[in-house]
Amino acid sequence: MNSTSYTDIILQKINDGKDDEAINLLYKKVFPLVKKYIVGRGGDKEDVFDLFQDALVEFYKMVGAKKYDSRYKVEAFVYNLCIHKWLNKIKRDQRLVFKDDLEMTVNQYVETERVDYQFLGKEEQLIHQLFEKIGDKCKELLTYTIFNDLMMEDIVIRMGFASIAAAKMQHQRCKQKVLDEIHSNPEILNKLKGI
Amino acid sequence: MTPQENIELLIRKFSRGQLSEKELDELELLKQTDPNIQKQIDDYQMLSVFINESKLIDIKNIATKAHQKAIKRNDVIKKAVVIGSVATIAFLGIAIVWYTNTEKQTILTPTDTIKKNNKSKPNNVTEKTVGLAPKGNTIYDSREKSIVQHKPVTNHTSSKDSIQKQLENTFVDNKIIEQPTTTQKTNTLNKATTTPRQDSTMRLDPCKKVTLQADFSVQSTCKEEQTGSIKLNRCSGGYKPYHFQVYDIHHNPLDDFMHLEAGHYKILITDTKGCTSWQEIIVPEKSCQNHYTINPFIGETWETPKKDKKGHLKIVDKKGNIYFSQNLAPAEVLFWDGKSNNGDIKSGYYLFYIQYEDNSMTNGTVTIIE
Structure with missing residues (x-):
C-alpha cells in the first residue's frame, strides 16, 4: 500500500462514515511512531494517547470543515499534529524542547493549539443521553448533512431512503427533535450559547 | 428549489463560511425582511456545534477503544511471553535434572547388563x-x-x-x-x-x-x-x-x-x-615364493595354505618318492610337523604339490633342517 492510496483509503472511509475502520488504521500506523518519538525523547508515556486523540479530533475537524488538503499524507499529517501538540505542551510545562529533532514531512502545517473542547465529562454524558433519545438514525442523518456536508441525493443512497423528499422530511424532523431536546435542556443550551 | 430550501442552503453555507458576496447580501436582505431567519441561523449553528462536538466525542471514543484494544493485546502478548519464558526455563530445568539422572543411570546400567548376560548364559556356552x-x-x-x-x-x-x-x-x-x-x-x-x-x-x-x-x-x-x-x-x-x-x-x-x-x-x-x-x-x-624351511625338531611346523576347496597334498623327496600325502578338507589348514607317512622325520629338501578339486595346483618346496 503506497502513501497516496493509504490517504485516499482513510479519507474515503471517513467520508463513508466508517470511522471505526479509519481510526483503527490510523492508530495502528501513527500511534506507535508518535509513542516512539515522544518516549524516546523523555516524554511521558501517559501523554501519548491524549495527544494522539487530540490530533485525531483536530484532523477530523479539518476533514469535516473540508479544510483538509488531500495532497498531504494523512499519517504524516496526524503524526506532525501529535508532535506539535507535544512540543506545545512541553512549552507550557516549561520543559526542554528538542526542536532540532523535529522534521516536518507535511508542508509546514501549524495549527494554534486549542484544547478547550466544550464537552468534557458531564457534557459528554448529556450529549450521549440526548442522542439516545433521538436515535441513531437521526444522529447519522444529521452527521451526514452537518458534519460531512453531504448532498441529500448522496444521503438517500447511503441511508436507503425511498426518495429525496422522504430524506428531507426525516432530516427536518430530526433537526427539530434535537433542537427541542437542546432547548429543553438548559445546561446544554447555556453551553452551546457560550460557544 | 423552494424558497425555504434556498434559505436553508444559504444558512448552511453561511455557517460554513462558504457564502459568496452576492449570497451574503441576499441573506442579509432576507434577515431584514424576515426576523425568523436569524432564529433559523442560530438554531442551525447551535445544531452544527452540537453535531460536530458529538462527532468528535465519537471519534475520541473510537480512538479510546482502539487504544484499549491495543493495550489489551499487548498485555496478552506480554503475558504469553512471560508464560513462555517461565515454561521454557522450567522445561530446561526439568530437562537438566532428567538428563543428569539419566546419565547416572546409564553409567550404572551397562555393568548390570553384563552381569545379567553372564548369569543368563547357558552352561554349554564356552x-x-x-x-x-x-x-x-x-x-x-x-x-x-x-x-x-x-x-x-x-x-x-x-x-x-x-x-x-x-x-x-x-x-x-x-x-x-x-x-x-x-x-x-x-x-x-x-x-x-x-x-x-x-x-x-x-x-x-x-x-x-x-x-x-x-x-x-x-x-x-x-x-x-x-x-x-x-x-x-x-x-x-x-x-x-x-x-x-x-x-x-x-x-x-x-x-x-x-x-x-x-x-x-x-x-x-x-x-x-x-x-x-x-x-x-x-x-x-x-606374491609369495612357496619355499619354506622348518625345523620340526624344535617344534616348528609348516602351515599349508588355506583354500575353500578340497585338495590333496603330496610331499615328495628329490628323487620323486612320496614322503607324505594327505587329503585336505575345504578351508582346512594343516600344520605339518615334518613327519613322513611312516611317522619318521628325515631332514632334506622336499617338493610339495597340492592338487585341488578344481584342478588348480599350488606347489613349492619345504626344507627340513635339524
Missing part, C-alpha cells in the same frame, strides 16, 4: 582364551554346535536382543566369547549400527559423544591363498570392555581372522554400553 589365532575350523565347528543347541536369551528387551544377535562371536581383550544367539542377518546388523542398545533405564543416547577407534595390524595374504590376518593393537573411546566382530564382504561374520584371503573386511566394534563403530580393513595380496 569362553575360550585362544589369543588371536584360533585353530581354524575347530572353533568354527564348536560355534556351529552352540548355535544349534542354544536358544536366544528371552528375558531381555527386544532391542537388547537385536544387539546381542549381532554379537554372534566377539572377542574381548583377546578372549573369544561365544554368545548364545541365532545366526545373524545382514539387515539386523545394519540396523544395529545406527541404533545403540536401549535398555529400559537408558533414555538418552549415551553414544552421542562416544567415538570408538581401534588400531589394527593387517598381515597381507599370499596370492590366491588365505594367509592374511587382522590383529588388534589397541582400542580407545567408549567404555571397556570392547567387543569385535569381523565380517566379510558378504556381511558374514568370521570367527577366524588369522587365515583371511585378500579383500575388504568390516569390523564392528561395540563397547560395553552398546555403542558401535564400523571400521573397514583391507587385507592386501602379495
Whole structure:
C-alpha cells in the first residue's frame, strides 16, 4: 500500500462514515511512531494517547470543515499534529524542547493549539443521553448533512431512503427533535450559547 | 428549489463560511425582511456545534477503544511471553535434572547388563582364551554346535536382543566369547549400527559423544591363498570392555581372522554400553615364493595354505618318492610337523604339490633342517 492510496483509503472511509475502520488504521500506523518519538525523547508515556486523540479530533475537524488538503499524507499529517501538540505542551510545562529533532514531512502545517473542547465529562454524558433519545438514525442523518456536508441525493443512497423528499422530511424532523431536546435542556443550551 | 430550501442552503453555507458576496447580501436582505431567519441561523449553528462536538466525542471514543484494544493485546502478548519464558526455563530445568539422572543411570546400567548376560548364559556356552589365532575350523565347528543347541536369551528387551544377535562371536581383550544367539542377518546388523542398545533405564543416547577407534595390524595374504590376518593393537573411546566382530564382504561374520584371503573386511566394534563403530580393513595380496624351511625338531611346523576347496597334498623327496600325502578338507589348514607317512622325520629338501578339486595346483618346496 503506497502513501497516496493509504490517504485516499482513510479519507474515503471517513467520508463513508466508517470511522471505526479509519481510526483503527490510523492508530495502528501513527500511534506507535508518535509513542516512539515522544518516549524516546523523555516524554511521558501517559501523554501519548491524549495527544494522539487530540490530533485525531483536530484532523477530523479539518476533514469535516473540508479544510483538509488531500495532497498531504494523512499519517504524516496526524503524526506532525501529535508532535506539535507535544512540543506545545512541553512549552507550557516549561520543559526542554528538542526542536532540532523535529522534521516536518507535511508542508509546514501549524495549527494554534486549542484544547478547550466544550464537552468534557458531564457534557459528554448529556450529549450521549440526548442522542439516545433521538436515535441513531437521526444522529447519522444529521452527521451526514452537518458534519460531512453531504448532498441529500448522496444521503438517500447511503441511508436507503425511498426518495429525496422522504430524506428531507426525516432530516427536518430530526433537526427539530434535537433542537427541542437542546432547548429543553438548559445546561446544554447555556453551553452551546457560550460557544 | 423552494424558497425555504434556498434559505436553508444559504444558512448552511453561511455557517460554513462558504457564502459568496452576492449570497451574503441576499441573506442579509432576507434577515431584514424576515426576523425568523436569524432564529433559523442560530438554531442551525447551535445544531452544527452540537453535531460536530458529538462527532468528535465519537471519534475520541473510537480512538479510546482502539487504544484499549491495543493495550489489551499487548498485555496478552506480554503475558504469553512471560508464560513462555517461565515454561521454557522450567522445561530446561526439568530437562537438566532428567538428563543428569539419566546419565547416572546409564553409567550404572551397562555393568548390570553384563552381569545379567553372564548369569543368563547357558552352561554349554564356552569362553575360550585362544589369543588371536584360533585353530581354524575347530572353533568354527564348536560355534556351529552352540548355535544349534542354544536358544536366544528371552528375558531381555527386544532391542537388547537385536544387539546381542549381532554379537554372534566377539572377542574381548583377546578372549573369544561365544554368545548364545541365532545366526545373524545382514539387515539386523545394519540396523544395529545406527541404533545403540536401549535398555529400559537408558533414555538418552549415551553414544552421542562416544567415538570408538581401534588400531589394527593387517598381515597381507599370499596370492590366491588365505594367509592374511587382522590383529588388534589397541582400542580407545567408549567404555571397556570392547567387543569385535569381523565380517566379510558378504556381511558374514568370521570367527577366524588369522587365515583371511585378500579383500575388504568390516569390523564392528561395540563397547560395553552398546555403542558401535564400523571400521573397514583391507587385507592386501602379495606374491609369495612357496619355499619354506622348518625345523620340526624344535617344534616348528609348516602351515599349508588355506583354500575353500578340497585338495590333496603330496610331499615328495628329490628323487620323486612320496614322503607324505594327505587329503585336505575345504578351508582346512594343516600344520605339518615334518613327519613322513611312516611317522619318521628325515631332514632334506622336499617338493610339495597340492592338487585341488578344481584342478588348480599350488606347489613349492619345504626344507627340513635339524
